[in-house]
Amino acid sequence: MITGKNFIGEKASAKGAKTYRTYDPKKNNETEWTFHEATKEEIDLALKKATTAFKAYKGIPGTEKAKFLRAIAEEIEALGDPLIQAYVTESGLPEGRAIGERGRTMGQLRAFADLLEEGSWIEATIDTAQPERKPLPKSDIRKMMEPLGPVAIFGASNFPFAFSTAGGDTASALAAGCPVIVKSHPMHAGTGELVSLAVIRAAKRTGMPDGVFSNLNSSGIEVGQQLVMHPQIKGVGFTGSIKGGMALYKLANERPEPIPVFAEMGSINPVVALPSALEEKGDHWAAQYAGSITLGAGQFCTNPGLILGIKGKPLDNFVAKLGQDIIQIAPSAMLHPNIHKGYEQGKKELSSQGETAIVASYDGDSPSNYGKQKVLTVSGTDFLKNSVLHREVFGPFSLVVQCKDERELENVLLHLDGQLTGTILGNAEELRQYGIIVDALKSRVGRIIFNGVPTGVEVCPSMQHGGPFPASTDSRFTSVGVSAIKRWVRPVSYQDWPQELLPEALKNNNPLNIMRLVNGTYTDKKI
Numbered sequence: 001m002i003t004g005k006n007f008i009g010e011k012a013s014a015k016g017a018k019t020y021r022t023y024d025p026k027k028n029n030e031t032e033w034t035f036h037e038a039t040k041e042e043i044d045l046a047l048k049k050a051t052t053a054f055k056a057y058k059g060i061p062g063t064e065k066a067k068f069l070r071a072i073a074e075e076i077e078a079l080g081d082p083l084i085q086a087y088v089t090e091s092g093l094p095e096g097r098a099i100g101e102r103g104r105t106m107g108q109l110r111a112f113a114d115l116l117e118e119g120s121w122i123e124a125t126i127d128t129a130q131p132e133r134k135p136l137p138k139s140d141i142r143k144m145m146e147p148l149g150p151v152a153i154f155g156a157s158n159f160p161f162a163f164s165t166a167g168g169d170t171a172s173a174l175a176a177g178c179p180v181i182v183k184s185h186p187m188h189a190g191t192g193e194l195v196s197l198a199v200i201r202a203a204k205r206t207g208m209p210d211g212v213f214s215n216l217n218s219s220g221i222e223v224g225q226q227l228v229m230h231p232q233i234k235g236v237g238f239t240g241s242i243k244g245g246m247a248l249y250k251l252a253n254e255r256p257e258p259i260p261v262f263a264e265m266g267s268i269n270p271v272v273a274l275p276s277a278l279e280e281k282g283d284h285w286a287a288q289y290a291g292s293i294t295l296g297a298g299q300f301c302t303n304p305g306l307i308l309g310i311k312g313k314p315l316d317n318f319v320a321k322l323g324q325d326i327i328q329i330a331p332s333a334m335l336h337p338n339i340h341k342g343y344e345q346g347k348k349e350l351s352s353q354g355e356t357a358i359v360a361s362y363d364g365d366s367p368s369n370y371g372k373q374k375v376l377t378v379s380g381t382d383f384l385k386n387s388v389l390h391r392e393v394f395g396p397f398s399l400v401v402q403c404k405d406e407r408e409l410e411n412v413l414l415h416l417d418g419q420l421t422g423t424i425l426g427n428a429e430e431l432r433q434y435g436i437i438v439d440a441l442k443s444r445v446g447r448i449i450f451n452g453v454p455t456g457v458e459v460c461p462s463m464q465h466g467g468p469f470p471a472s473t474d475s476r477f478t479s480v481g482v483s484a485i486k487r488w489v490r491p492v493s494y495q496d497w498p499q500e501l502l503p504e505a506l507k508n509n510n511p512l513n514i515m516r517l518v519n520g521t522y523t524d525k526k527i
Contacts, residue, residue, distance in 0.1 A: 001082055002190045004035040008042055009049040009211040010200055015039050020219035022189050025092035025333045025340070025369040035189045038216035038223050047232040049211025050150035050179035056209045058147050058177040061504075062116035062512075064206070069113040069175060071202035072166055073106035076195060083194045087160050090188040092333030092369065097296065098161075105161040108168050108459055112175035115482045119514040121145070122489075124505040126518045128527065129496070139496050142506040145489035147177030148260075149234035152227040154248075155185030155192055156239035157335050158299045164188070165195040165215060168459075168484055169237035169262075174212070176488035178235070181214045183224045187336045189217055221247075228252050228261075235488055238263040239301070239479065241394075242470050249473055262487045263473045264466060266392040267420040268305035269454045270413065272441060274426030274434060277451070278314035285425055286321035289398070290329060292453040297332045297371040298396030299339070302421050302454040305392055307400045308380075308409060319400055323360030323375055331362060331370040334395065340369045343395030347374055350399065353389060355382035359400060371395045380408040384415060406437065413440040418468025418475065421447045421454040444468060446475060 004019070005012040014036035021030040038046075057065075076083070087098040115121050122145045129140035151173045155164035162168065170180050184192035196215035203212055216223055228236055228251045236252060238245050238261065245263030252261045277285060292304050307322075309315040334340040350356065351374070359375040366372060373396035380403035383389050389399060403409040422445035424431065424438060431438055431450070442448050446467030457465055457480055465480035466472040472479075477487050494502060504511050508527040515524050 002033045002086065002193055004033055004189075004193070004217070006036065006038045006042055006217050007196045007200060007213070007215040008046045009053070009214055010204065013042050015042055018219070020186065022090045022187060023336055024089050025336055026367070028337070028368040031089060031190065033190045035217045035219075037218050040226060043216065043223065043226050043230065046181050046211070046214035046216060047150060047230050050181055050214065051232045053179045053209040053211035054147075054149055057179060057212050060177075060208070062119055065175060065177070066113035066116040068202055068206040068208050069109045069116070069171060071206050072199050073109040075198035075201045076102065076106055076166065079194055079198055083191070086191045086194055087188065090191055091160055091335055093296065093335075101159065101161040104459060105167055108162070109166065109171045111459065111482055112171050112485065115485065116175055119505070119512050120516075121482070121485060122505050122514070123491075124514060124516040126506060126516055126527065128519060141493055141495050142497065142502065143491050143493040144503060144505050145486075146492045148488055148490060150179045150181060150232055151235040151237065151488060152181050152183060152233050154183045154224060154236070154238040154240065155188070157185055157187050157339065158296075158301070159239070160185070160188040160191045161195070163239045163479075165192045166199055168480055169239070172484040173237065173488045176485050178488045179212045181216060181227060181233070183227055184215055184217050186217075186219045224248065225251060229255060231255075231257065233259065235259055236261040236263075237479070237487070240265065242266040245473065246470075260487070261473055262477055262479065264301065264420070264479050265470050265472065267301055267467065267471045268390070268392050269302050269419055269421045269423070270306040270308055270416060270441065270444075271304050271423040271425065271454070272409070272413070272437060273307060273309040273315070273318065274424065274430045275310060275312070275314055276427045276430050277425035278309065278318045282314055282318040283321050286318055287325050288453055290322055290325035292455045293326060293375070293398045294329045294332075294373050294396040295455050297334045298373070299335060299394065300455050302457060304423070304454055305398050307398055308412060309400070309402060310406065310409060311402045311404055315402060319359055319377060322400070326373050326375055327360045327362050329373065331366045331372050331396070333367070334369050334371045337369055339394070340371060343371055343393065343397070346391070346393035347395070347397055350376060350389060350391070350393060350397075353386055355379065355386060356389070356399070373397065375400065377402060380404060380412050383412060390417065406434065410436050410440045413437065413444060416444050418471040419445045420465065420467045420471045421445055421449060423449040423452065423454055425451055446471060446478075
């Protein structure tokens with residue numbers, strides 16, 4: 001069923017001589033599938049088709065695009081067990097995770113379909129003319145969001161479904177009216193091919209134009225570079241490392257026509273454990289965080305890589321219990337030998353810093369490519385002096401920073417890079433007492449959590465999955481939830497435009513029956 005070919009619109013293609021295979025990290029060997037890397041000719045053809053498709057696709061009613069998104073979800077589900085097994089084989093993740101992530105992916109597609117059917121997301125704004133206004137008459141001005149054009153989406157290593165081929169970036173771009181060219185992640189190209197087949201089947205089934213979706217294989221960086229530099233690409237979505245995201249960002253800004261890159265990158269997701277949390281429920285939080293640090297072999301962008309507290313007996317007890325609990329958890333497979341190698345290097349680098357001490361390190365036997373968890377601790381003073389300790393270690397690793405007082409804790413937070421999440425453990429009274437700590441944490445994160453763990457991202461309209469740089473390249477946007485659609489549109493104003501030539505959303509009779517801002521008042525009434 002997996003052919004190893006690219007999809008250039010509806011057509012499978014394998015013109016390139018360069019091939020590669022994916023890897024089974026649990027078996028520690030290559031898979032049976034051989035993939036053909038996309039050629040420049042195939043890239044150009046995909047963009048030619050996407051540009052042509054955009055002319056038609058942008059004008060297709062939202063209700064019809066919604067049918068397309070729902071059909072994608074149905075076709076993904078119809079792939080059944082072969083898709084789940086490809087995911088498990090190429091990622092090393094368990095079947096339960098695969099099934100759950102598939103459900104999340106289908107849920108995202110249906111959520112965007114709901115958004116399109118309701119229609120108000122385009123933010124139609126109308127200010128009617130005032131020809132009698134003195135000293136000058138006022139024109140009729142109307143504004144709405146319109147799609148950017150074809151966009152390039154880069155699959156993520158750690159979410160073969162939810163952040164890859166038909167994940168949130170692709171779903172939001174298609175919902176916005178933008179054709180999508182996916183640069184498939186080389187670690188799960190087989191999974192990506194099967195999902196691509198589902199998207200193409202759905203496009204045919206719902207009458208979408210050929211070229212609204214393409215999927216390109218690549219084992220290295222060349223295809224991605226060519227995509228970002230291609231003049232027909234109008235935006236980029238990326239989830240991955242700071243190094244990868246910034247390389248794409250730099251390329252996009254060096255183009256004759258710079259384009260936006262919405263990259264979600266590194267994060268160590270600081271957790272502030274206030275005294276009451278450790279005095280009252282220290283053992284509980286130690287168990288919770290042992291599980292959160294090791295969940296999915298620590299391969300979540302919201303993994304709690306930094307835990308902060310104020311020196312004292314409660315923190316000592318928490319650290320000791322965290323160490324005891326975390327080494328009782330059996331390690332699990334990481335996504336790929338290269339991911340495992342990077343984890344071991346990062347762990348070694350932070351462990352070699354002379355200021356750190358080991359809290360716990362799993363030293364038992366485990367198969368190849370399994371991530372052995374480790375927790376270190378360091379003083380707040382030494383953490384502030386050594387920027388190496390601020391780096392993300394992608395895997396089941398965390399660093400406990402022991403601050404001498406509230407002032408040092410605030411200083412540590414203010415010296416952190418931007419993060420996706422920040423967490424406060426404590427009680428409501430302490431939140432008031434430690435207001436400066438809350439403010440310092442909030443200034444560095446996109447999502448602030450009270451008495452919880454950062455792992456586990458709820459897909460809902462209120463979710464913010466993005467944060468100050470370098471957590472993401474633009475902290476105003478989210479890559480999770482229906483607000484992610486805003487990345488792929490821009491506002492366009494129509495001044496003194498004939499009624500019959502206005503977009504449906506801006507006409508006086510409001511044929512779409514959507515909520516609009518008319519002369520400063522939200523209404524769904526006709527004008």
